[in-house]
Every structure is written in C-alpha cells, then in structure tokens.
Amino acid sequence: MSTIPICQYDAEILANREIGPGLYWIDLLAPEITRHALPGHFVHLIASDVSEDSSRQTWLRHTPLLRRPFSIAERDPERGVFGLIYRIVGGGTEILATRRHGEKVDVLGPLGRTFEPVRPGRPVVMVAGGVGVAPFLSLVQETARDRRARAADMTILFGAATAGLLSSEEKFREYGVDVRLATDDGTTGHHGLVTDLLEQELASSPRRCAYLYACGPTPMMRRCQEIAREAGIDGQVSLEGIMPCGVGVCMACVVACAAPGLAPGAAPGTAQGAAPGERSSSRRYERVCVAGPVFDMQEVVL
Amino acid sequence: MTTQPDLTVNIGALELRNPVLAASGTFGYGSEYGRFVDLSDFGGIVTKTLTPEPWPGNPPPRAAETAAGMLNSIGLQNVGVEAFIRDKMPYLRNVDTALIVNVGGGPVEEFVYVTERLSDCEGIDALEINMSCPNVSGGMDFSTDPRRAAELVSTLRSITELPLIAKLTPNVTDIAEIARSVEEAGADAVSAINTLRGMAVDIRTRRPMLGAVTGGLSGPAIKPVAVAAVYRIASRVSVPVIGIGGIMSGEDAVEFLVAGATAVQVGTATFVEPRAGPSVARTLAEWCAVSEVHSVRSLIGSIQIPSPEDAPCHPS
Numbered sequence: 034m035s036t037i038p039i040c041q042y043d044a045e046i047l048a049n050r051e052i053g054p055g056l057y058w059i060d061l062l063a064p065e066i067t068r069h070a071l072p073g074h075f076v077h078l079i080a081s082d083v084s085e086d087s088s089r090q091t092w093l094r095h096t097p098l099l100r101r102p103f104s105i106a107e108r109d110p111e112r113g114v115f116g117l118i119y120r121i122v123g124g125g126t127e128i129l130a131t132r133r134h135g136e137k138v139d140v141l142g143p144l145g146r147t148f149e150p151v152r153p154g155r156p157v158v159m160v161a162g163g164v165g166v167a168p169f170l171s172l173v174q175e176t177a178r179d180r181r182a183r184a185a186d187m188t189i190l191f192g193a194a195t196a197g198l199l200s201s202e203e204k205f206r207e208y209g210v211d212v213r214l215a216t217d218d219g220t221t222g223h224h225g226l227v228t229d230l231l232e233q234e235l236a237s238s239p240r241r242c243a244y245l246y247a248c249g250p251t252p253m254m255r256r257c258q259e260i261a262r263e264a265g266i267d268g269q270v271s272l273e274g275i276m277p278c279g280v281g282v283c284m285a286c287v288v289a290c291a292a293p294g295l296a297p298g299a300a301p302g303t304a305q306g307a308a309p310g311e312r313s314s315s316r317r318y319e320r321v322c323v324a325g326p327v328f329d330m331q332e333v334v335l
Numbered sequence: 336m337t338t339q340p341d342l343t344v345n346i347g348a349l350e351l352r353n354p355v356l357a358a359s360g361t362f363g364y365g366s367e368y369g370r371f372v373d374l375s376d377f378g379g380i381v382t383k384t385l386t387p388e389p390w391p392g393n394p395p396p397r398a399a400e401t402a403a404g405m406l407n408s409i410g411l412q413n414v415g416v417e418a419f420i421r422d423k424m425p426y427l428r429n430v431d432t433a434l435i436v437n438v439g440g441g442p443v444e445e446f447v448y449v450t451e452r453l454s455d456c457e458g459i460d461a462l463e464i465n466m467s468c469p470n471v472s473g474g475m476d477f478s479t480d481p482r483r484a485a486e487l488v489s490t491l492r493s494i495t496e497l498p499l500i501a502k503l504t505p506n507v508t509d510i511a512e513i514a515r516s517v518e519e520a521g522a523d524a525v526s527a528i529n530t531l532r533g534m535a536v537d538i539r540t541r542r543p544m545l546g547a548v549t550g551g552l553s554g555p556a557i558k559p560v561a562v563a564a565v566y567r568i569a570s571r572v573s574v575p576v577i578g579i580g581g582i583m584s585g586e587d588a589v590e591f592l593v594a595g596a597t598a599v600q601v602g603t604a605t606f607v608e609p610r611a612g613p614s615v616a617r618t619l620a621e622w623c624a625v626s627e628v629h630s631v632r633s634l635i636g637s638i639q640i641p642s643p644e645d646a647p648c649h650p651s
Binding site: 038039040041079083090091092095096097098099100139141274275276277278279280281282283284285286287288289317318 | 360361362363367368370371383391392394395396397398399400403404405407409412554555558581583584586587603605606607608609610
C-alpha cells in the first residue's frame with residue numbers, strides 16, 4: 034500500500050463554474066491533498082453540504098449517501114489548490130453543481146495508484162473520452178514541471194459527444210501538447226470515434242506512440258486495449274467504479290483481471306454469469322480504488 | 336457541571352469501553368482505516384467475514400446507491416483465515432480496542448475450521464458468526480431455520496471458549512424465534528440485522544444494477560426495520576443484543592439502546608465518513624451528558640410502551 038498519507042479536508046470551494054453543457058470545473062483549497070497529489074490520483078468527496086451546524090438529521094444531510102470519486106485534473110501546490118472536472122450525470126453531481134464559492138466540501142485523498150511518469154525520449158499518446166480527460170491534464174502539468182521530460186512529446190486524442198465538451202483542450206495546447214479532437218456529432222475535429230484517431234496516429238507517426246494512456250467510456254478503453262495489443266504498445270488505463278469507501282475496505286469497486294496463466298486480455302472464465310459465491314481459480318478481482326484506478330493496459334478485462 | 340457519563344457495556348464477559356463497534360464488511364481488517372482513524376475510539380471492531388480459503392467474490396457491479404441506502408453484493412471476497420492470521424493479526428493484536436472476528440463459510444465444517452484456527456490465535460476477544468450473508472448461495476442461510484441455526488451455534492460452542500455472537504438476517508418471518516434458538520444453543524449474544532435482500536433495475540438497459548442481480552440493502556433506509564428487530568429480539572432473549580442498521584449519529588445509537596440493544600455497530604456510515612464510529616460514540620456521550628444519563632447501561636431496553644388504555648383509539 035502506498036505511503037502517501039490519506040487526508041480528510043473540509044475544502045473551501047474557490048471556483049465552481051460551467052465550462053461546457055453540463056460540464057463543470059471546481060477548484061478546492063486543500064493544501065495537504067494538493068501537496069501529495071500525483072497524476073492519476075483521485076479524491077472521494079461528499080457532494081452535499083454536511084457541515085455540523087445544520088439542524089437537519091445526519092442521514093438527511095448525507096443525501097445522496099455515498100461519496101463520489103473524481104480524478105485530480107490540475108494542482109497548484111503554492112496555493113494549495115486542486116481542480117476537478119465533472120459532468121452532471123446523477124444526483125451527486127447535480128448537487129455539486131449548486132455548491133457556491135466559499136462553501137466547504139468534505140474531501141478524502143489523494144487516493145489510488147498513479148500513472149507511470151512520462152519518460153524522456155518516449156513519446157506518449159493519451160486517449161481521452163469526455164470527462165476522462167481530467168487525469169491527463171494533471172499528467173501534462175507534472176510532465177511540464179519535470180525538466181527532463183517534455184510536454185511536446187505528448188499527443189492527446191480527445192473525443193466527446195459535441196464540441197462544447199472539449200473546452201479543456203485549450204489547456205493542453207498551452208503546454209505545447211499535440212491535440213487532435215473527435216466528436217460524435219462532427220461539430221469539431223474528426224466526425225467519429227476518438228479511437229479512429231488512435232489508429233490514424235499509429236499509421237502516420239508510429240514513433241510518437243511509444244506508450245499509451247487511456248481514460249474514458251469502457252467501449253473506448255476496450256478498443257484502446259485491442260489496438261495497443263495489435264501494435265505491441267505498452268500503456269495504462271484509468272478506470273472508475275461504483276465506489277462506496279474509496280480506501281480498499283468495501284470490496285465493491287472491483288474489476289476483473291486476467292488471472293496468472295491466462296493470456297493477457299483473456300476473459301476470466303466465470304466473470305460473466307458466474308453463480309454468486311462460486312469458487313473459481315480463473316477469476317481474480319482487483320479493487321479499482323487501491324489497486325487502481327490506474328492499471329496496466331492489458332491487466333484488466335473490460 | 337455534569338460528570339463524564341459511563342459508556343462501558345458488557346457483551347457477556349467482554350467489557351467494551353463504549354457501545355460502538357465497527358460492523359463487519361465495512362471496516363476491512365482494521366489497518367485500512369487505521370491509517371487515519373484512531374481505532375481506540377471504538378468500543379471494538381468486527382473484521383470482514385473469513386472463510387477457510389481466499390474467496391473471489393461476486394461479479395461486478397457490486398454496489399448501487401438507493402434512497403438513503405446502498406445495495407451490495409460483494410459475495411464475501413476475503414483473504415481466507417490463514418492469511419488473516421499470518422498477515423492481519425500482527426497489526427490487530429496491537430490495536431487498543433476489542434477485536435471481534437467474523438466467521439463464515441459454506442457447510443458447517445468450514446465454520447468449524449475457521450473457528451478452530453481462530454480459537455488458537457491470541458488477541459481475539461470474540462467471534463461473530465455470519466449465519467446470514469444474503470450474497471452467497473448454498474449453505475449460508477443458517478439463520479433462516481431455527482433448528483439449523485441452533486445446530487451451527489451448538490457445534491461451534493463445543494469447540495471454542497471465545498464468546499460467540501450470532502449475526503442474524505432480517506429476511507425471515509420471525510427473527511426473534513431464530514434469536515431464541517441460538518440463545519438456547521449457547522450464543523453469548525446476537526447481532527441484528529444483516530442486510531435486507533434488495534434489488535434495483537436500470538430501466539434504460541433493463542438490467543439489474545448488481546452483477547449478482549440481488550444484494551443486501553444497508554444504510555439509514557433500513558434503520559426502522561433494524562430497531563423493530565432489536566426490540567422484538569430483546570423482548571424474547573436474555574443475552575445482549577447488538578443493534579446494526581443505518582446508524583449515523585449518537586441519537587441513532589440511543590434509539591437502538593432504548594429499544595433493547597446493549598451495543599451497536601456502525602457500518603455503511605463509515606464509507607461516507609471514515610470517523611463515523613468515533614463520532615457516534617462521541618455524540619452518544621454528549622447526548623448522555625446533556626440528558627443527565629450517567630451510564631449508557633441505564634438506557635438499554637428502557638423503552639416506554641404506552642399501555643393500551645393510554646393509547647389513542649386507532650382503527651387498525
């Protein structure tokens with residue numbers, strides 16, 4: 034287990050603004066978490082206002098009940114501030130979007146396993162789908178801070194449903210990252226899947242694709258695994274999961290992993306349709322919150 | 336000025352410094368939360384159910400949030416009793432709180448094996464028998480049948496000196512009857528309730544929200560069910576009852592004690608707030624101080640049921 038301390042903070046909201054349709058950026062003041070955060074780390078937060086001066090009963094303050102995990106998108110260690118990107122997808126994020134500057138958010142972090150750093154002389158491609166872009170902002174920022182590695186050795190292939198959801202692409206350009214866009218509706222960039230861009234990139238400039246990172250919807254990451262396997266490229270994926278505790282206790286957020294001895298990427302024989310509680314040696318489940326959220330590209334069965 | 340209330344309670348011969356325990360399955364093996372929560376603030380902790388061998392658990396998704404609660408279908412993923420003794424006990428032995436280890440298995444022989452291995456192990460204060468996990472097929476429904484429940488408890492009673500706590504399922508017609516039978520079989524205490532069987536459906540895909548289709552409901556949503564179970568059990572047995580179900584505050588703990596519980600376990604709340612257990616213990620103490628309750632023992636079973644002639648006429 035990592036030796037980075039887990040901190041719990043009543044983090045002050047410094048900004049919480051809409052950056053695209055239903056897409057938000059929130060800045061939180063939490064110096065300890067910010068200091069220790071590395072690319073790929075996530076935080077687990079309570080969306081609603083749970084301050085104890087409320088006269089509402091505890092359970093009512095904690096509605097919705099569970100914390101929500103978010104990848105750290107950017108950090109400013111001098112100010113002690115980190116940023117998150119989220120899209121309104123349910124009750125938790127809907128409430129988070131109503132929270133105002135100056136209010137406090139209960140945050141636990143930094144949590145999870147982090148990305149392999151970008152190495153000098155090994156150009157990387159990041160494939161991002163929607164809010165899956167968040168950890169890559171952090172990766173680019175850290176790479177730019179590292180005097181040996183160069184953000185110019187990084188390419189991001191960024192896809193979303195529509196152009197308005199790609200607003201954070203500007204930040205990548207500022208760092209000198211090579212940016213290629215794709216939208217489902219064709220409002221900007223390639224009209225189609227972001228994984229089409231990955232195939233094009235591999236065909237046209239294979240030297241710029243020495244290592245691959247992927248974060249986004251499961252079908253996108255599954256396709257990235259296939260493409261990486263065929264091209265023989267190593268890489269990592271960052272996953273999410275329904276995550277009640279975030280610290281390795283509840284065993285809920287698991288992902289199926291290839292058991293030792295199985296071919297990489299082979300489905301564990303009983304992962305689908307296994308009888309509850311059935312014993313099987315071909316099945317191995319890892320917790321996304323502590324074994325991940327970053328996994329080796331071919332380790333997980335998506 | 337009020338003096339500090341006495342929070343100590345007894346589960347049989349085991350004295351707890353306060354009545355708040357961490358519930359099995361929500362506190363791992365102690366060390367996970369021990370990194371940033373002071374475990375000595377708990378009356379005790381109950382570790383994740385152990386089976387003889389490591390167990391892979393159920394296919395994901397294994398959790399879904401519901402109104403004021405959550406469904407889970409973990410399926411007892413655990414490291415197995417040998418790895419527990421080898422890797423987890425050295426840490427747990429040095430934790431300054433009561434250690435209760437939860438025991439599971441399929442057939443009776445597996446419960447026997449785990450119990451025997453743990454009975455030889457120094458540093459364990461009591462065993463809780465998971466007779467009632469709703470997420471494992473085949474064998475683990477001991478607490479739905481009073482006779483089988485009693486057989487399991489008396490078998491384990493004959494092989495261990497450790498206090499035995501039987502954890503009961505609410506998914507039965509009469510939980511108090513099961514409690515009676517395990518008491519007669521030699522259980523030192525009962526804990527109730529385990530999760531309620533539940534299910535949620537994603538209507539867009541028409542698929543169940545859980546990989547195992549159904550799971551167990553926990554959280555504030557089940558608290559009234561749990562309070563009723565504790566009340567009914569406490570009126571039928573003389574051994575201590577440990578109340579479990581949706582406890583998030585000191586006031587919730589008081590409610591369980593008044594209904595008949597001697598101690599409580601905090602479960603799902605810990606996922607939301609890692610210090611929920613210590614916070615329940617602290618707010619329980621504050622409530623006692625303000626309410627001039629000098630010992631929490633005086634709360635246990637102090638429910639005042641109005642006599643029928645006092646009750647207003649109600650058509651039901």
